[in-house]
Amino acid sequence: MAPPLVDLRNISISFGGVQAVKDVSLTLNPGEVVGLLGHNGAGKSTLIKILSGAYKADSGEIYINGEKAHIASPRDARRYSIETIYQTLALADNLDAASNLFLGREIVTPLGMVDDDQMEAETRKIMQRLNPNFAKFNAPVKALSGGQRQSVAIARAVYFNARILIMDEPTAALGVHETQMVADLIKELKKQGLGIFLISHDTREMLDLCDRVSVMKNGELIGTERVEDVTEDDILSMIIMGKKPEAVA
Amino acid sequence: MTDTTAARNEGAKQRSFFQALQLDTRLLGMIGAFVLICLVFHFYTEGRFLTPRNIFNLTIQTVSVAIMATGMVFVIVTRHIDLSVGSLLATCAAVMAVMQTQVLPQTFGFELGHPMIWVIALLAGIATGIVIGAFHGWMVGYLEIPAFIVTLGGLLVWRNVAWFTTNGQTIGPLDETFIKIGGIGGTLGVTGSWIACALAVAAALGLMAASRRRKSQHGFPVKPMWAELTVGGIVTAAIVGFVAILNAYEIPERVLERRFEARGEVLPEGFTTGYGIPYSVLLLIAVAVVMTVVAQRTRLGRYIFATGGNPDAAELSGINTRLLTVKVFAIMGALCGLSAAVAAARLGFSTNDIGTLDELRVIAAAVIGGTALSGGIGTIYGAILGALIMQSLQSGMAMIGIDAPLQNIVVGVVLVLAVLVDIIYRKRIGE
Numbered sequence: 001m002a003p004p005l006v007d008l009r010n011i012s013i014s015f016g017g018v019q020a021v022k023d024v025s026l027t028l029n030p031g032e033v034v035g036l037l038g039h040n041g042a043g044k045s046t047l048i049k050i051l052s053g054a055y056k057a058d059s060g061e062i063y064i065n066g067e068k069a070h071i072a073s074p075r076d077a078r079r080y081s082i083e084t085i086y087q088t089l090a091l092a093d094n095l096d097a098a099s100n101l102f103l104g105r106e107i108v109t110p111l112g113m114v115d116d117d118q119m120e121a122e123t124r125k126i127m128q129r130l131n132p133n134f135a136k137f138n139a140p141v142k143a144l145s146g147g148q149r150q151s152v153a154i155a156r157a158v159y160f161n162a163r164i165l166i167m168d169e170p171t172a173a174l175g176v177h178e179t180q181m182v183a184d185l186i187k188e189l190k191k192q193g194l195g196i197f198l199i200s201h202d203t204r205e206m207l208d209l210c211d212r213v214s215v216m217k218n219g220e221l222i223g224t225e226r227v228e229d230v231t232e233d234d235i236l237s238m239i240i241m242g243k244k245p246e247a248v249a
Numbered sequence: 250m251t252d253t254t255a256a257r258n259e260g261a262k263q264r265s266f267f268q269a270l271q272l273d274t275r276l277l278g279m280i281g282a283f284v285l286i287c288l289v290f291h292f293y294t295e296g297r298f299l300t301p302r303n304i305f306n307l308t309i310q311t312v313s314v315a316i317m318a319t320g321m322v323f324v325i326v327t328r329h330i331d332l333s334v335g336s337l338l339a340t341c342a343a344v345m346a347v348m349q350t351q352v353l354p355q356t357f358g359f360e361l362g363h364p365m366i367w368v369i370a371l372l373a374g375i376a377t378g379i380v381i382g383a384f385h386g387w388m389v390g391y392l393e394i395p396a397f398i399v400t401l402g403g404l405l406v407w408r409n410v411a412w413f414t415t416n417g418q419t420i421g422p423l424d425e426t427f428i429k430i431g432g433i434g435g436t437l438g439v440t441g442s443w444i445a446c447a448l449a450v451a452a453a454l455g456l457m458a459a460s461r462r463r464k465s466q467h468g469f470p471v472k473p474m475w476a477e478l479t480v481g482g483i484v485t486a487a488i489v490g491f492v493a494i495l496n497a498y499e500i501p502e503r504v505l506e507r508r509f510e511a512r513g514e515v516l517p518e519g520f521t522t523g524y525g526i527p528y529s530v531l532l533l534i535a536v537a538v539v540m541t542v543v544a545q546r547t548r549l550g551r552y553i554f555a556t557g558g559n560p561d562a563a564e565l566s567g568i569n570t571r572l573l574t575v576k577v578f579a580i581m582g583a584l585c586g587l588s589a590a591v592a593a594a595r596l597g598f599s600t601n602d603i604g605t606l607d608e609l610r611v612i613a614a615a616v617i618g619g620t621a622l623s624g625g626i627g628t629i630y631g632a633i634l635g636a637l638i639m640q641s642l643q644s645g646m647a648m649i650g651i652d653a654p655l656q657n658i659v660v661g662v663v664l665v666l667a668v669l670v671d672i673i674y675r676k677r678i679g680e
Contacts (some may be wrong), residue, residue, distance in 0.1 A: 013256075052387065052565075054564075054565055073567065074564070074565050074566065074567045074616070075567035078567060086565065088561070088562075089562075090559070090561060090562035090565045090566070091562055092554070092555040092556075092559045092562050092563065093558050093559060093625070094554060094557065094558035094625035094626055095554060095555055096557075099551060099555070100562075102476075103551070103562070103563070103566040103568070104552075104566035104567040104568055105567075106548055106551060106651070108548070112547070113542075113546040113547060114546055114547060114548060114551055117464060117467050117469070119671075120467070121467045121469075124258060152493055165403075178499035199584065215322050
């Protein structure tokens, strides 16, 4: 059997005495969506930030396609084709959509100058696919609506041909219609063979979109279940009580 | 797809005259304020303010602060501050002065007036600025000491390092060629100025045409041709007008006589000529162009603004914000070195109090020019205009004969008012 796309083994990290993630192991396969559930402060975002290079784990190993990966910075993560949509969106509010989309990876002219026109043209192309109503290409992203800002953040993750996508609450700021658009996008990307880690509080949405769900509580992994095997209530009791469904039943 | 967007843009809203010109309203407001200040002083000084002579002096006096203000834009945009620029200027000036009057002639045996003296001295001063600036940036970026504290310390340290470098003495007279960097003697002359003027106009119009061509190649909406031509006309008129004024300031007859004598000639009867563009102004223009290109067209500039807008986002995008801080302060240091050369050259000496309170003028110029202390927003041309407005206020009031304490009160009030107006303006346009 082929090695998993992502294999997180025994990851731990603590901040000033608080153990945010305790010995968590997770896998992600190509074309699979794995959901991460848990209360605020359960350690989901922290775990995911270790994979995206924002934090460095105190212990544990990361394997990408079966090979040991060294991810010490966001730049390293991008080298492994890991793209992240952060909960905060991580947009520079004073810059326009194209500058944000290409931030850190600008298209440059042969003279080494940033090619704003080329970047805007590329941004228009991908926006046409993701959010055809998007028109404010020359305004700072501060001037955009929540949904528009979200589509800039999503475009940034999708444009660079990610193989591994991390989405931290991608629909938290969105309306019904836009949420549906993100759901459709996740399904399409999954079909293309991407592996996706999805963080959300919406249990029903997670059961709809994910292949497997992992529940975390107080930094520990309670368990990982295939969505066919569990009900919404099972998941909720894992989140609240921190017990696996067998123990509940 | 592009066709429909363009059509929608044109059809949907009737653009007003000014919208079609796509001019920066903040820039227009600042130019308006500047013109108003000039006119008021012109009236109160009974026509002495807007004369070629005074405009010439005004530009020369502005250069030193304006050069540093362009660097301060980057510092403030990245949410830092640099209180040490005046002291840093003093240290750089001291290094340059000691270099050209003592080290090079005495230790290395250069003859006085040797053509390499000014070059080596200038490079040594700029290198000093870069090293000290980078050191500040390292403490801010890597040791995470707030920039306010690092540069407040620097304010005290470098002022007195300068004092030790010169043993507290005024060093001079400086090298004759070096003095031309900032002095009234260093100008392009009438013919040279017109050539520079023609080049500047050609460059400005060429850039506008190139930008329009690029945009239409990508199928982006462009402004109507008449708007493009109007803006081009205004820019051309401004450049030509400025050069004409500087050329109109005539060199006094006795100065000319001395110049001809130095060449072993006699001043021809009735011969007059203008000063033209001072080298220091050319230097400022070069700095402004380079800094604007860095800000708008390079990755470094993009990262500076991204970091100012959202430091976390910049870091998550793989930008090394610590190293970026070092670079920003190093640029600031280099510009302090350049300003030091201009300031010392204008005086002809390096004095102990050179650049005193310049940090406040520089910060004020950047802020009046629309640089937001909250970071992420600022322009190079704004800072230069800010410096010009400050200098006009100061020398205008001096010409009217307002007492020095009252002058400072007015400048302080203007600084606060300018920021208030800027805040109101930003709220209006919903930024």
